[in-house]
Amino acid sequence: MSILLPMLITLCAYYFSRFIRTNSIIIFIFALLLSAITILVPNSIVTTFIANGTIGVTFLLIVMFTGALKKGSKIKKQLSSVRNEYAILGFIFITPHAYLYIYESIVNQIPLEIMGILIYILLLPLFVTSFKLIRNNIPTSSWLKLHRLSYFAYLLIFLHSIRVTEFRHIIAYSILFGTYSIIKLNNYFEKHSIIKATAITLVVTTGSIFLITDFDSYLNVPYNIMEGNEFEDGTYIGYSKGFHNSDTVVRVQIENNQIKYVFIEDCGCTPNVDQDKYFDVAFDIANEIKDENRTDIDAISGATKTSIAVNNAVIDALEHALVK
Structure with a gap:
């Protein structure tokens, strides 16, 4: 579903651009209603993709890539005709995502995702000035200067996305934003442009992955401590680092070299709109550890x-239970 949605939204921009432009006000109102429903009911089948930011980011990515497409091409012409409308929809649909995470952070007393907040602040003036009524009252040169902020916003969206997601999505985002970076940078160099653009993109992308993400946690592969070891009977507390280095705490009882139970004291799941999913995963893993020893x-x-x-x-x- 997460792959089909971006494809569907892109196809709508290409084949129904005229309809979108003609009925933009109705579409905006519908998007606002959906966003309001998402804030109230974030975990339904439909609203989940708005709450987790997928739909909002998809609109913004289409706006982003449209600017990098070859001038004069049919696809650029079609997508450019609804670029303003898609920028507005992207902001509308990203708003519930921002609100829900800020709310959860305050309620659960966890640190705010500053990068995400900065993205939203940057997008706000771009959103307001995307409306034709506002844009027509701003000098073209001033409007263009303001909208150069979008490049910084795109970079932050990439950094934020790889920071809060799973490894497989980190690779996908890196390829997606890397492709955009190469296309854009290629236009700025006269000689060996593709080589220079690719080199800069690789340095920025790989550097971001190592500096922004908890990349080392994916390399810390668990091993089977039960194999070939003897343990003293008892109950023991164990710790590790979970999502964003949050503490994962378990209580384990072992008897006759058999794990009797694994109790999750804290699953290390950052509270968010998908928190139930991660709690369920933690308990499922704990039960499998016990059942399979x-x-x-x-x-x-x-x-x-x-x-x-x-x-x-x-x-x-x-x-702590190992027999030395």
Whole structure:
């Protein structure tokens, strides 16, 4: 579904651009209603993709790539005709995502995602000046200067996206934004442009992955501590780092070298609109560890960090029980 939605939204821009322009006010009102419903009911089948930012970012990515397409091409002409409308829709649909995460951060007393807030602040003036009524009252040169902020916003969206997502999505975002970067930078160099553009993009992308993400956590692969070891009976507490280095805490009871139970004290899941999913994953991994009596349970797709963290927390607990 997360792949089909961007394709569908792009196809709508290409084949129904005239309809979108003609009925833009109605579409904006409908988008506002959907966004309001998302804030009230964020976890339904429809609103989940708005709440997690997928739809809002998709509109913004289409706006982003439209500017990089070859001048004079038919696809650029079609997409450019609804670029303002898509920029407005992107901001409308990103608003519930921003509101929900800020709300959850305040309620659960966790640090705010400053990069995400900065993106929203940057997008606000771009959103306002995308309306024709506002744009027509601003000198063209001033409008263009203001909208150069969008390049900085795109960079922050990339950094924010790879910071808060799973490894498989990090690769996807890197390819997506890397492609855009190469296309745009290619236009700024006269000689060896594609080589220079690719080199700069690779340096920025790989550097961002290592500096912004918890990349090392994906390399900390759990092992089966039960294999070939003896343990003292008892109950032990174990710790590891979960999503964004949040603490994962477990209580483990072992008897006759058999894990009797694994209790999740804290799953290390950052509270957000998908929190129930990650809580469920943590408990599923804990139950598998107990049932299979091993600590290298395969990660569940879409919750890799949580899966690894629970495994490693149980390993940490059992290390205290090892018979020396």
